[in-house]
Amino acid sequence: MHQTLRKLRVLFFKQVMKNPSPQKYLLIFWSVNLALAVIKLFFAFRPELDLFTEEAQYWLWSRNLDWHYYSKPPMVAVLNFISTGILGHKEVAIRMIPILAGLGTAWIVFRFTDYLYSSKKTACLAGLLFLGMPIHLLEFTFHTTDTSMTFFWTWAWFMLYRAIQENKTSLWVAAGLITALGIMSKATMILIFPASLIFLFLSGKLKEAGKQWLILLGISLLGFLPSLIWNLQNDFYTFKHLAALGGASGGEPKPFDLGLLVSRTSEYLSGQLAMVSVFFLPFFFFAVKKTIRSRELSSFYVALPGLLTFLGFGGLSLFTWIEVNWPGFAYSTFPVFLAPVVANMESGWKKYTSWAVGVSLALQILLLSPNIFQWKSQGPIFKAEKAIFKRMVGYEDLGNRIDFLQDSLGLSSPVLFSESYHVASELAFYVDGHPQPYTINMGSRKNQWDLWPGMDQFIGQERTFIFVSRGQESPESVTNFGRLIYEEKYPHAFRSDTLGFTKIQIWEDLLDYTPVDTGKF
Template sequence: MKSESRYTLGFWTITLLLAIVKILFTLRPEVNLFTEEAQYWLWSQNLDWHYYSKPPLVAVLNFLSTSVFGNTELGVRINAILAGVGISWVTFLFGAYLYDRKTGFWAAMVMQAMPVWWLASTFHMTDSSLTFFWALGTYLAFRAICEGEKRLWIWAGLATSMGLMAKVVMILLLPTVFIYLLFAKKMKAQKGNFILFVGLSLLGFIPALIWNWENNFDTFKHLATLGGAGGGESKPFDFGNSLKWFLEYFSGQLAIISVFLLPAWILCFLEIFKVKEKSSIYLILPGLVTFSAFAALSFLKRTEVNWPVFAYTGFSVILGAWIVRQSKAWRRYAKGAIMLSIGIPVIFLLPDFSGLKSIPAIERGEQKALNRLSGHHTLAKRLDFLKDSLDLENEFYFSDSYHTSSELSFYLAGHPQSYVMNMGSRKNQFDLWEDMSQYQNKGNVGVFVSMNHESMEGRATFDSLLYEETFVPYFGEYPVRKVKIQVWKNLRSYQPFIPDSY
């Protein structure tokens, strides 16, 4: 018992220390919100049942957290950090439930060694809450199957429902549980409970149905386009491209579960397929179902590496159990690989306490890695300065990119609602909100901010140009990007590109 408590203490000590590392990273002044994080924060300032491309949970969580911590980077990222603690905790519980706390500890360490966990638990994306509720739903559903208690099926259904409000791909848990019930020959005994589980899970679709009913089912069209079912002229099948996309996808999956542990992963999976033990099959099934679904899609179009990784939480429990069973030499290797997989991100995320990151080559490498996370606050400070120096009043800010517009709203003083002037991109959430045509012939000053265009290319015309500059924010001594800033007087006409693609 004393040994078991030691593993619990070890788990919480390491997990909370890693949470502190991510808080310190978030507080680094040169590190800003990732552009998608800024977009989801802006959604929280415009609460709705659903959004163009995603369910509402990410916005609701941002609304709650920023109500406590303010509109700050920590106010946004605390959601991801807490999700990371939750993912690790559920992994620990799953390993302890199947085996013992020692296995739970190593399962959680494997989880925290995987780059997928670092991404989901550092940056507040939809995958943060999705991965937590997937892990929780998978764990509760397994306990429900084993113990047959209705209350566990109810909790599993509610967890799955919450996951659906994070990202629609959570629906893949339903066929996963169904397949396992058939495999374990428990469908007949659990049929009623499974139907209850499905019914409760599907409650998570209600916000999406309400919003899409009111908005021309735009989300469904968007998802169909992502799946290759629309969005332009059909093209002939190109085997070369398909093979390239699949290999990119497959190699990306190897990297995102930690290359340092790759030999252990291979041996562990070979053992599972040889023994076919039921709990191991359940743990591997969600990841395999999801991996296979996106692998098939990768033959039709380029598939993002991160799309299936939320379902890999069960893999860490399998590998944790495998590590515990191995010889001393293999355990030593696995511990070293885990230490490397955790230690390298820790060094990268922490502020420069040692001066190591001041070495030009390392600083340059960090700048490249953090390029999309830097320069936004500096740009906003420059715009706030121009507002004061040019004595602007009742001005509005707009860009050709929803990424830039979202960052402007977050970092500008007062957090003004910004606008996007579509110049040829596909539809996004800004196309559904009130646009800047409301300022037409009202005498307001419009501030155009772009990282892609030197001019508005006739999409908008104003009476006169008041000021123009090209601004370059820096990360240390290195330039991040060039930004065109133009200050215009009185919007005369507005003719944005009207997207017909989703």
């Protein structure tokens, strides 16, 4: 670890901070960017880790293509459909998408910075700062809706700036098309509209660019068509779900709880600081100070979306819990905001910069690297990985166990089901033949499985059913079967440490199914 940090520091300080050749900066940017991409590719093959449960869910969506899904637009499913169609239903096929999107987004950051400052050195710094932020490690290692959303957001925000500066209708159209693709990735892409209006108003260009902005709006709204079509057909489930996430859950108002409020907001703030890297906080201080003094519109432009999103979700944290990744898409232009300040720091701060970027990159390499020669099998690294990867463990072994039980007991086309859509999704990926699983509602909120054909279709049929759960001992509170054939508790472990047990039960003949309808979205 110490040697890795030292090498990264030497590379960064001697080559990036001192080398005057523009081509060298481009070479360094691509060397680091491609090296991280290769490490992420090897990460996809780590044998002890399986798909993240959300990745498995989005993969299963691609097996059931639709205009939209319960909680998200269709882009994540479409991309999975394309990648698995080319590479097969393998983990690397799913992980290849964020790897490529990460390469592309880092390049957009580089180009955006070079466009603003005409400096390959500053652009290289922006690219390395981007790669060093932990939020982008999450977005471009695991394939979630944030992957394509962040890519299209960064691209659209760059194209929009060019459209404003160059006053070309073609650039406004391009920005609108890219925004439409972003909307088909995640609904929060719509924040580009208020952010751009605020910038146009404060820069005094609202009147001049008003008609072009309407072109942007009109083209971008095409991205809502799949969602609108789907929600019209499905009782506006997505809107109800988003309202519930925003705290509008209905029912009796809850009494004010100061402790809960403090807990939510402090978790939000600490999470966001971690996502942009605590090592980069001094850079933010100096960049904000410089922008206030200089009143540079370009600096304000690249800082604006991250600031608005941070404040917006911060306000929402007063009323509900905020997932740490939700605001992260808008942080992608923060490196463009920081880079010109970092590039012109005094010698003492340049050394700090080399350490900050080196440590941020080294920690990512440490986390993603395989456990060759068992060097990560004990100590604090092992404990950290066990905590971080606990939702990615044991599913391939579980799928193999289900395959073995089917063969050994002579089961023909059993129905797989769980009370958890996370477990059900993993079963679909890792059980041989990728069967469509089912879920039962034992008291959970609604999800995508409530919109697909359910277990009720099997009532009265002479079928075999396999119940798999990491949280329930039996489905009997909502189901009534003819008889129980077999049951066991199957352990799942991270390397040498057992993390828990999965209950497996094999039943015959579903006589009745009475789901619990909480009415929650």
